[in-house]
Amino acid sequence: MSTHRFLYTLLMYLLSPLFVLRLLWRSRANPAYRQRLGERFGCVPATGRPCIWLHAVSVGETIAARPLIERLLVEYPQHPLLVTTTTPTGSDTVRRLFGGRVLHCYFPYDLPDALARFLTRMQPLLLVVMETEIWPNLYAACAQRNIPLMLANARLSGRSTRGYARLASLVRETLANASLIATRDPQDSQHFQQLGAKPEQVEVCGNIKFDLQVSSTVVEQGRQLRSQWGSQRQVCVAASTHQGEDEIILRVFARLREQCPDLLLVVVPRHPERFDAVATLCANSGLPTVRRSTGSAFSLDTAIIVGDSMGEMLLWYAAADVAFIGGSLVAHGGHNPLEAAAFGVPVVSGEHVHNFADIFPPLCQAGGAVLAQDETGLYAQLQEWLQDAAEQQQAGQAAKTFFQQNQRAVDCLIQAITTLMTTSRG
Incomplete structure (x- = not known):
């Protein structure tokens, strides 16, 4: 030795x-x-x-x-x-x-x-x-x-x-x-x-993360969720959020609902030990909130779903229109955007994405992701995608193409x- x-x-x-x-x-x-x-x-x-x-x-x-x-x-x-x-x-x-x-x-x-x-x-x-x-x-x-x-x-x-x-x-x-x-x-x-x-x-x-296989079963389950929630509603998924980000997401969501009253938010905290705190935070926002783990029925009035069940991230992306990937508005380093890209979901993240420095720059260049500098930038990008269906679809297709080309x-x-x-x- x-x-x-x-x-x-x-x-x-x-x-x-x-x-x-x-x-x-x-x-x-x-x-x-x-x-x-x-x-x-x-x-x-x-x-x-x-x-x-x-x-x-x-x-x-x-x-x-x-x-x-x-x-x-x-x-x-x-x-x-x-x-x-x-x-x-x-x-x-x-x-x-x-x-x-x-x-x-x-x-x-x-x-x-x-x-x-x-x-x-x-x-x-x-x-x-x-x-x-x-x-x-x-x-x-x-x-x-x-x-x-x-x-x-x-x-x-x-x-x-x-x-x-x-x-x-x-x-x-x-x-x-x-x-x-x-x-x-x-x-x-x-x-x-x-x-x-x-x-x-x-x-x-x-990068092996490009070799994720999208199951047709998950895709179908995503469609079923959309039909339960209301097929005309747009869905924003906030994935892998960290402490300090949920408050930002909720403020942005409240502003977005002024233009999109039927918008549904799915918040998925990164760590299970934060499930209770995030659920309380969402409930205190005054908007109808449902926790996935409780098995409570979703209704057309549900505004926020807390994704506090393990192993369903792909399901949420399968049901999403747009996605925010967390760990990026705080200095954590970001999380993997490719799971969203695999489903053709455009991604917005904060600027702290150094853990995925090999993915975000080319994904952004391809048009499948955008890095928001702050809360204002996050709101502006999500609003743009939610109000322009053609642009949202184009960004989602760009993300999916980028994903498929690197497998x-x-x-x-x-x-x-x-x-x-x-x-x-x-």
């Missing part, structure tokens, strides 16, 4: 009690955080036979990985597929999307003994890590056991690159243990190479995985 990794490991062990305390603290809002703690230390049941392991941190990464997971289930039916997550919401998403077709547990902490216990019991033939999870001990443990490790949909913003560069020696050593870094675009490849990855380790495969990542990733599996066996 190098000096850098030794010091990192020592720090991880010293901090491990704080990791547990943090879980307990978060469990005040979500009790699931204090459940299955042993899994985070590698205490998991043995699989009984070698598996393929895919790690997706939370909900967004799990949904993005869905087309790849479905392909892996088809291509490698002889091996169990293990999907790990870090958060309870990610865990719930795995169970909802895949049920008993995959194995699931929490991702272990980056501690040598936890990893050794986990790898011995799970016997992975290959590890696919979604996006950017650079864990020195995990990478080293996989290299020592000759387990190929691939970063899929790998991304590194300029800000993240500068942050990792502060630990240049440790990061360079860690990346050397990766078998392949499959990036979203050439800029991401350049950033990984700036951190020490070798050119032969890096391959541009595109290619899963084929590239499967080809890379096949190569790694063949090489490791041979």
Whole structure:
């Protein structure tokens, strides 16, 4: 073990009690955080036979990985597929999307003994890590056991690159243990190479989020919702909202209803622990509000629906005319606009979208999205689309075309995985 990794490991062990305390603290809002703690230390049941392991941190990464997971289930039916997550919401998403077709547990902490216990019991033939999870001990443990490790949909913003560069020696050593870094675009490849990855380790495969498959069932369910709400009503979805954004959305919505009295708003908070607070905020606005989770009937008088049920984001987009994507009016970094684009729904976001710097600029250039500087800009753009059906339709079609033209990542990733599996066996 190098000096850098030794010091990192020592720090991880010293901090491990704080990791547990943090879980307990978060469990005040979500009790699931204090459940299955042993899994985070590698205490998991043995699989009984070698598996393929895919790690997706939370909900967004799990949904993005869905087309790849479905392909892996088809291509490698002889091996169990293990999907790990870090958060309870990610865990719930795995169970909802895949049920008993995959194995699931929490991702272990980056501690040598936890990893050794986990790898011995799970016997992975290959590890696919979604996006950017650079864990020195995990990478080293996989290299020592000759387990190929691939970063899929790998991304590194300029800000993240500068942050990792502060630990240049440790990061360079860690990346050397990766078998392949499959990036979203050439800029991401350049950033990984700036951190020490070798050119032969890096391959541009595109963004897997473009490979989302739109189910005809969801499309039909969206139509049914529209008929329940009133087929002539326009629907605005405010997706993945964060604290500080809901108040803005409600003010904008109140102004929009002055011109569009039948307008319906669907608010979907990003985090489940905010469901109650957002529902109260909406109810206090004085407009008729219904919570999806209560099963209460929608009526023509319903003005606001709080989407407080997990796993229905695609359904809301299927029923939407326009969408606001949250985490962008506050300095969070934005969320994925491609799910809306897949349904031909034009998108407006705030300017804080650096987490999707590879998507928003070309999507905006194509005419499928607009970045609003502030509350005034958000109102102006939504009003324009709601009052001009032709412009709304044109923007929605531009978003859908952009989405369809960039679908290619899963084929590239499967080809890379096949190569790694063949090489490791041979």
